[in-house]
Amino acid sequence: MTPEPAPENRSGLARFAHGRFGTPMLCFLSFTDACISPVIPEILLVPLVLGRPDRRWRYAFLVSLASVIGGAFGYLLGMYAWNSGLDQLFFEYVPGFTQERFDSVSQGFGNQTFWVMFAAGFTPLPYKVFTVVAGVFHDNVAFSTFFVASVLSRFLRFYLTVWLLHEFGRHVLDKVSRNAFRVCLLVILIGALLLMWIEL
Helix, strand or coil, rough: CCCCHHHCCCHHHHHCCCCHHHHHHHHHHHHHCCCCCCCCHHHHHHHHHHHHHHHHHHHHHHHHHHHHHHHHHHHHHHHHHHHHHHHHHHHHHHHCCCHHHHHHHHCCCCHHHHHHHHHHHHHCCCCCHHHHHHHHHCCCCHHHHHHHHHHHHHHHHHHHHHEEEHCCHHHHHHHHCHHHHHHHHHHHHHHHHHHHHHCC
């Protein structure tokens, strides 16, 4: 027997989410969120999971997979855009943007690719920015490391999101969103301390 969507989710957005285009649009939003779009997939993921909890792990898998594929596209987008003349525009018209500074930042990103991408993929940091930048720094950022970090972080993030939704409801995500900046700072601080400990 098909569960009925929860009463509080019977809004226009929820009706769309549970329509024939709900799941494809969820995947589309997750893909574009990972490379070019400011619209996050949670706007559809939340009503889908709350309305059809029996399908929650299916939604978690689809949104995670689409995000990883979108991240890979973002990497390729950054790489090809940079090699197609964007580099010369930056070097010529952005004050202080030199080859030496670019190489230095690129090398630093490359040395910590896994941890940078994991943090970007798991926390509220703008993952899309990091996927494109990773492509720009492709000479120092191994795609294999980038991909593994993206898979682990995005699947962990969305599966955790779905679990929290199912166990505690929408209000727990509202609390997380209100404290997103603090969560980011805490994760970055812990990551920095771990990197310092590893290098010692």
